[in-house]
Each structure stands twice: as structure tokens, then as C-alpha cells.
Amino acid sequence: MDMATVDLSERFVFDDPKYGLLAEQSAQKYAAGSPFPHIHFDNFLPADVAEAVLAEFPKPADIDWHNYNRQTEIKLVCADETKFGPVTRNLFYQIHSIPFLRFLEKVTGIPNLIPDPLLRGGGLHQIRRGGLLKLHADFNKHDSLFLDRRINILLYLNKDWKEEYGGCLELWDKDTTFCGDRILPVFNRLAIFTTTSDSFHGHPDPLNCPEDMTRKSLALYYYTNGRPKGEDDGIHTTIFKARPDESFKGVMWRMGQDFAPPVVWRNVRRVRERFFSRSIQKRG
Numbered sequence: 001m002d003m004a005t006v007d008l009s010e011r012f013v014f015d016d017p018k019y020g021l022l023a024e025q026s027a028q029k030y031a032a033g034s035p036f037p038h039i040h041f042d043n044f045l046p047a048d049v050a051e052a053v054l055a056e057f058p059k060p061a062d063i064d065w066h067n068y069n070r071q072t073e074i075k076l077v078c079a080d081e082t083k084f085g086p087v088t089r090n091l092f093y094q095i096h097s098i099p100f101l102r103f104l105e106k107v108t109g110i111p112n113l114i115p116d117p118l119l120r121g122g123g124l125h126q127i128r129r130g131g132l133l134k135l136h137a138d139f140n141k142h143d144s145l146f147l148d149r150r151i152n153i154l155l156y157l158n159k160d161w162k163e164e165y166g167g168c169l170e171l172w173d174k175d176t177t178f179c180g181d182r183i184l185p186v187f188n189r190l191a192i193f194t195t196t197s198d199s200f201h202g203h204p205d206p207l208n209c210p211e212d213m214t215r216k217s218l219a220l221y222y223y224t225n226g227r228p229k230g231e232d233d234g235i236h237t238t239i240f241k242a243r244p245d246e247s248f249k250g251v252m253w254r255m256g257q258d259f260a261p262p263v264v265w266r267n268v269r270r271v272r273e274r275f276f277s278r279s280i281q282k283r284g
Contacts, residue, residue, distance in 0.1 A: 013049060013091075014099035023106035030107050030192070035173040035180035038193035039107065042186075044155065049091065050188040054157045056085025057216050060126060072240045074131040074206075079123030088124075088218075095153075095220055104222060107192060110150055113222045116142065120221070127167070127215040133202040135172055137239045138195050138221075147223035153192050156185035157216040165209040174198035176241050185215055195221070197233040200241055 022041070030039040045053075063083045065076035081089055094100060096115035105113055116122065120142060127133070140149050154169065161167070161184065168182040169191055183191050185203075193199065207215055 012097075012099065013046060013094055014097065014103060019099070019103045020106070023103045026107050027109060031109060033171075033181070033193070035171060035178060036194050036196070036199045037108065038171060038181065038191065040183050040189055040191040042189050044190035045091075045188055047188070049087065050157070052087040053085070053091055053218070054159070054187070054216070056088050057124065057126075057157060058083065060128065060214065065126070072134040072136070074127070075133060076126040076128075077121075077123060079119035079121075081119070081123075084124065092119075092218070092220070095218075101222075104151060104153070104192070108151055108194065110194075110224065112224055113151065114145075114147055114224060116145070116221055116223060118142075118144065120144075122219040122221055125215075125217045125219050127203075127207055129209050129211055129213070130206045131215070132204060132206045134204045134240050135170070135176055135200045135202045135243060136241065137197050137200050139237045140195070140197060140233070141235045142223055145223065147225055148227040149195055149221055150224050150227065151192065151222040152195050153190060153220050153222070154185075155218040156189045156191070157187055157218070158185050158213075159187045161186050161209075161213075161215075165207060165213070165215075166205050167203050167207050167209070167215045169201060170203060172200040172243075174200065176200055176243050185217060196231050197236065197239065204243060204246075 026039055026041075030037050033039060044050075058078070060076060063078060065078050068075050068077065078084075081092060084092065096117060101113050101115065105111055121139065138149060138152065141147070142149065158167075163184060167185050169185060170179050171181045171183075171193065172179050183189070193201065203215075209215065
């Protein structure tokens with residue numbers, strides 16, 4: 001067995017007390033993030049773990065990716081963990097573990113976070129030259145667990161990534177008139193942000209990286225059973241929204257349950273399950 005695999009399988013990364021200290025030191029900065037709470041950490045994983053995950057990351061031709069090719073998103077996604085390398089698979093398990101959940105709860109101030117082992121919309125993400133992901137707010141309800149999506153994390157795996165390549169994670173205000181932050185997707189950088197119906201983000205301009213490079217990331221999402229009343233905005237899938245200088249037909253589906261009788265809502269939920277099984281599930 002490869003030494004990197006042995007090392008990671010025998011070492012519980014997030015038991016390291018440095019992560020608890022890092023969380024305590026970062027909570028205030030996270031809460032103050034503009035235009036919505038967010039933060040990023042450089043050199044987040046132990047260097048050998050990050051290197052091993054990058055070494056395992058499949059090339060576009062290596063596995064059967066789900067290929068998105070439309071005006072709002074051009075990307076490759078794989079949420080089938082059987083196609084992950086052993087170090088990567090162990091890392092996903094650890095990012096779903098109690099020690100990491102406690103880290104995430106301390107950073108974000110959101111208690112009782114629940115991971116998603118189904119990786120709806122998450123997993124391995126890869127974008128080639130010319131690819132993009134227009135500004136959007138993510139689906140806010142898990143399609144089978146019916147939990148509320150609260151936190152996104154993205155671990156970037158892009159060595160020697162230059163500003164001119166593009167691909168920054170852009171965070172915009174709810175009216176998409178102001179970009180509050182741009183996070184360059186450099187190697188071993190972890191981005192964390194709160195997700196609501198107004199947390200518009202993406203990398204809306206086509207990548208300009210060399211043909212032999214891709215923008216690689218691990219994407220994981222966290223949920224709670226319920227959300228604050230001020231964030232309760234009905235159930236919706238991904239909402240794409242144009243910037244002031246562009247236009248496209250958005251993708252949005254909302255359903256309100258606040259005023260629906262239970263019998264109506266049960267029928268709506270059945271329809272929603274069928275709809276989401278063809279939409280959100282395909283996103284992962």
C-alpha cells in the first residue's frame with residue numbers, strides 16, 4: 001500500500017488541537033465577512049495530505065464525470081466516492097467526522113451541523129479552460145434528507161494558479177451589484193461560507209488557464225434541521241442571477257409551504273422529490 005494512504009488512514013487530521021484554536025481565532029472574522037459570512041484558510045491540510053489528494057485527482061478522461069455544458073455552468077462533477085482515490089476517500093470521511101464538525105461549528109457559529117454523505121451537488125469538481133459557473137444561490141433543501149443547507153466548504157487543489165487564469169470564487173450581494181470578495185482558488189486553500197437564498201457566488205467569467213490545466217476542488221455542504229426565521233424563503237433549487245452587465249435566463253424553482261395545507265404539501269413534496277431526483281441529484 002502507498003505510504004501516503006497508510007499515513008492518512010492512521011492519522012486523524014482534525015484531532016490536531018491547532019484546528020480548534022484556529023476556529024476560535026477565526027469566528028469573529030467569519031461573522032464579519034462581506035457581503036455574507038465567509039472566510040478562507042491557506043495551507044489548511046497537512047502538506048503531505050494535500051499533495052496526496054492532488055496526486056489522486058482524476059483527469060477529465062480518467063473517469064465518467066457528470067458533464068454540465070450550458071450557459072450558466074460548464075464544469076465536471078463526480079460524487080461517486082468509489083471513483084475517489086483512497087486518500088481522498090478517507091479525507092471525505094474525516095471532513096464528515098465529529099472533530100471537523102466541531103471545527104466548522106466554532107468558525108461559523110452554527111450549532112448542530114449535519115454532513116451529507118450523499119454528496120448532493122458536492123464531491124470532486126473540475127473545470128477546464130473556458131468553463132464557468134455563473135452567480136447563483138444554491139438549492140436550500142436536501143432532496144432526500146429534507147434538511148436545510150447552511151454551509152458550503154471548498155478545498156482548492158490548484159498549484160501555480162495565477163490571477164490571470166481567472167476562476168476566483170466571487171461573493172456578491174443579494175442584488176448582484178457589488179462583489180464583496182474574490183478568493184483565488186490556490187492549492188490547499190479552504191473557503192467556507194454561509195449559504196442562504198441571497199448568498200450569490202460563483203466564478204462567472206470563463207477560465208483562461210492553459211489547456212493542460214484545470215480548476216480542481218473538493219466541495220462539501222452542511223445542513224441543519226431547520227434554519228433561522230429570517231432565512232426561511234421557501235424551497236428552491238439553484239437560483240442563477242445575472243450581473244449588471246450580463247443577461248441570461250435564470251434557473252429557479254420556488255415552492256412555499258408556509259400557507260399550504262398538509263395534504264397539499266405532501267403532494268408537492270412527492271412532485272419535488274421526483275423533480276429533484278432529475279435535477280439536484282444530477283448536480284452531484
